[in-house]
Amino acid sequence: MEDWRNGGFGLYLHWPFCQSKCPYCDFNSHVAASVDQKRWEMAFLAEIDRIGAETQGRVLNTVFFGGGTPSLMDPELVAAILERVRSTWIMANDLEVTLEANPGSVEAGRFRGFSEAGVNRVSMGVQSLQDEHLRRLGRLHSVADAKRAFDIARSVFDRVSFDLIYARQDQTLDDWRSELGEALSMAVDHLSLYQLTVEDGTAFGDRLARGGLKGLPSDDLGADMYAVTQDLCEAAGMPAYEVSNHARPGAESRHNRIYWQGGDYAGIGPGAHGRLTLGDVRWATVAERMPDAWLTRAEAGFGELPREAMTVGEQADEYLIMGLRLSEGLEMARLERMQTAPAPAKIEELTRMGMIELTQGRLRATAEGRIVLNSVIAALAA
């Protein structure tokens, strides 16, 4: 069996526009005065056709509209895309179609439209349940807006998740404990809880480099917040299934699992990445990043940049990086087939240190190991 089949096959669609740029965000998102959604529709459809021709006959497990802010897409555009998707691949019985939504760009009517188009799961960028913090994160919405949007989403979709960013400026452990408590009481069955990462090239990054952005938690406080997060979520019946993702068992994001389980995914839209196994080669694909340039390329028949063929070593590293993020860990047999499994001595040493465990053919990071996962991976990959 081809390795990717262990993870499945998904489709990622990138919508690169937002109402404003958040100061912490390093996603490929742009603010545009106006967007000709009809033109974008044609481009997306053309790209779907192109990738579809290469992956004919595959069963599609998931579709994910990410961004940017895909909730700014016209429901008609989403509908047209999903219609083309259905006519291109074979749909899995439990097809998951997620759309990322910003609480500021929501009205009940649009959500109905997305639902009718075929979206069956929404992931909302709530980010914080404190107005003061939303303001400091540069968000356009209030807590009240977020709650209203969330209620609407829940009334329309069975599966609704939301995101919070913690380890923010001047956030105490107690603050986070109570905010998370409230979030858990709201949550349906899935939560993404990210520690704030200050990325280079963002407004936050610049401020930090200039000596600003005071009051970020120390590593120790960050670690304590992470531990509290694990405990509270676990107690609420939504344990971590990945470093930053929590769900009731069975409610995990299937699309994201494709990434972590080393499945194949097609990436369509500006800056979208993909992994496609075609014949003997696993390709890493990436599309042109700038919206206008992508549009022109896609209209000319090829929105991607030149593809890269991955070596087995690269595939193994990637499986290690992604697989260990999952609580269930990775399958050693798959790594071994890539001829680059970590040395038994390394595994033994890290096991003795309590960082990993190897049972029934699966290599997992322990709770202690997961919080220093980058070091664990570096040690294993060395």
Added chain:
Amino acid sequence: MTQLDRIRNFSIVAHIDHGKSTLADRLIQMTGTVAERDMKAQMLDSMDIERERGITIKANTVRIEYPAKDGNTYILNLIDTPGHVDFAYEVSRSMRAVEGSLLVVDASQGVEAQTLANVYQALDAGHEIVPVLNKIDLPAAEPDRVKAQIEDVIGLDASDAVPISAKSGMGIPDVLEAIVTRLPSPKGDRDAPLKAMLVDSWYDAYLGVVVMIRVMDGVIRKGDRVKMMQTGAVYGIDRLAVLKPQMVDIPELGPGEIGVLTASIKQVRDTRVGDTITHERKGTDTPLPGFKPAQPVVFCGLFPVDANDFEALRDAIEKLALNDASFSYEMETSAALGFGFRCGFLGLLHLEVIRDRLEREYDLDLITTAPSVVFKLHMKDGEVRDLHNPADMPDLTYVEHIEEPRIKATIMVPDEYLGDILKLCQDRRGIQQDLSYAGSRAMVVYDLPLAEVVFDFYDRLKSVTKGYASFDYTISEYREDNLVKMSILVNDEPVDALSMMVHRDRAETRGRVMVEKLKELIPRHMFKIPIQAAIGGRVIARETLSAMRKDVTAKCYGGDASRKRKLLDKQKAGKKKMRQFGKVEIPQEAFISALKMDS
């Protein structure tokens, strides 16, 4: 061929920055030795490093023709000597080639430690001395006070000191006249067998080895076959010249004259400074009193940052050593730093100069281990061993006692900083020997261990006196003391490159500084790491680097996979620059910083 009484040979002695090079430039310029358009500031400092730092490292020489007021034209040979203590040895040997000195003192600063050290060498060499007060253009100049100081501190008559501004050129004609009228002419016998002193030698990319000589007796001519009396080697003279300061060929050099020769000599190492050159046939039997070669006193390890550069480093060191006989080296291996060389230097500046040249001229990145002095180990079996590297310290049960080099340090400092200086010297195990005043400046003489001076002494001195102190030293003797080897252990593994010899009483302090520094420099690991300083089996300082608490990427989706993979590749490449001590990886930068000598 010049009449003896029309020759004056001299050097200029001065504390650094008092204007020695500027004065030399003026003398060259005013006598038209170098055409105006070819003048560049500091004509005689030719090495890049000398020019950049404005210090003279190698002695240089220039021949000046000067039409004096008495109507005669004189040949003035100036040998520009190095000012720094590391090269005191070179100073002393170049002084033996001349009969007089200009003592340059900055009239706004007064006598400094190097003024003293250098003038005493000139006096030792029997020189006539003409005091010159420089920088009198400065508002802060106090020529009268400085004159009095020269008389009080040095004991020289300064009533006829020549006031000048080397910068503006004021007073330069008076200096030229004083050279002619107040310095003695050389002596020598033109008809005696050839006797010439080998003053210096260096390598020139076009000419090969160039030898500077001072003729004492006899005449040397182009084409002569000459013998180096110490080495016994015989050469035919290819070229004979004087330096103006560029080479100008000359058919012969007679008594009292200074010049250079080339003779197909392969390496500077083939020449001995202080050797006597005579004719192969009908030569002299009595050589000039020789010099003993300069001994390296400071040692350190030089390792390539990139292990692949080892061969390149070997090459570069060999090449440099060919032309610097005072620099020694031998191969060394370190668990921490891999393959490198243990090198010996005349002092810290010499060390820096060599390291700079290796890095600059040979494009190498180097790690320098902590400088150490040469200890003498008196073994129980009566043997006496030199210890150049603390890592080679034998088991103490075989050692009867250990001796270390002591220096006599002269420090001149404005009153208000005296207390700080005394404390600094006391902290460095110094023993006060003398304290006197010259105006508002104090002069203290301390007996100090050299080992304490190579360890950031200059820096401390500069910082506690805001740069107002001056310092000079000579090595005095070896003396026994309570010395021990201190090892550094990281996660219970000894790190060889960090071990050092210290005085027992200072070990705790030094150990504490080192473990604290390392705690900052070693990145956190997944486990906690004890960092210890120990003497034998006894821990004297300890820090614990706590385990890393968080190192995980919060968000990692499909779009991040490539980026994360590239990051991992970088980490893997980074690991190659790490040194493994047991389970601990120490980045090379940590060694570089921990060993950074604060000089």
